[in-house]
Amino acid sequence: MPILDLLSPQHVLANVAAADKAQLLEQLAAMLAGSSAEQRLIGEALNSRERLGSTGIGRGVAIPHGRVPGLDRARAVLLRLSSPLDFNALDGLPVDLVAAMAVPEHNPEQHLQLLAELAEMFSDSRLTTAMRQAQDSGELQAELAEFSRNRPKSPPWTD
Numbered sequence: 001m002p003i004l005d006l007l008s009p010q011h012v013l014a015n016v017a018a019a020d021k022a023q024l025l026e027q028l029a030a031m032l033a034g035s036s037a038e039q040r041l042i043g044e045a046l047n048s049r050e051r052l053g054s055t056g057i058g059r060g061v062a063i064p065h066g067r068v069p070g071l072d073r074a075r076a077v078l079l080r081l082s083s084p085l086d087f088n089a090l091d092g093l094p095v096d097l098v099a100a101m102a103v104p105e106h107n108p109e110q111h112l113q114l115l116a117e118l119a120e121m122f123s124d125s126r127l128t129t130a131m132r133q134a135q136d137s138g139e140l141q142a143e144l145a146e147f148s149r150n151r152p153k154s155p156p157w158t159d
Contacts, residue, residue, distance in 0.1 A: 003117040004148045006076040012141045014134055015082045028100040032075045041068050042102045056089025061097045061122045067105040074110055076101040097131055
């Protein structure tokens with residue numbers, strides 16, 4: 001399933017507050033989980049990946065992600081933070097745009113495909129500027145929908 005299909009309106013939020021990176025990762029795990037057991041597993045996966053190196057990819061963007069045992073399907077959330085956070089990003093800039101995802105452990109191909117789609121999405125400077133200017137979650141979702149309508153069509157997924 002393409003990343004934009006995973007980002008339904010309830011999974012796109014503007015003006016999210018977090019005190020620091022650790023608190024944000026906890027919030028992301030809660031948003032991605034369907035149960036407290038899943039929340040613990042997703043939190044472990046996000047933190048484990050972050051210990052390997054920052055998922056702050058630069059230009060104020062972070063993509064926390066992890067492969068999770070027992071997860072039934074991929075999940076994603078997209079946030080614009082109310083205040084940028086230090087994320088130890090590659091370029092040293094604080095992060096204000098965050099796309100997090102959790103994917104089933106047994107599906108590394110899907111994980112890589114979704115990461116590639118997020119990298120493509122965040123490399124569009126018109127989109128990232130519009131996301132930063134969105135007044136609320138509805139406008140943020142509208143910008144994603146506009147991006148989806150106007151992006152070049154790739155071959156359909158086969159899952």
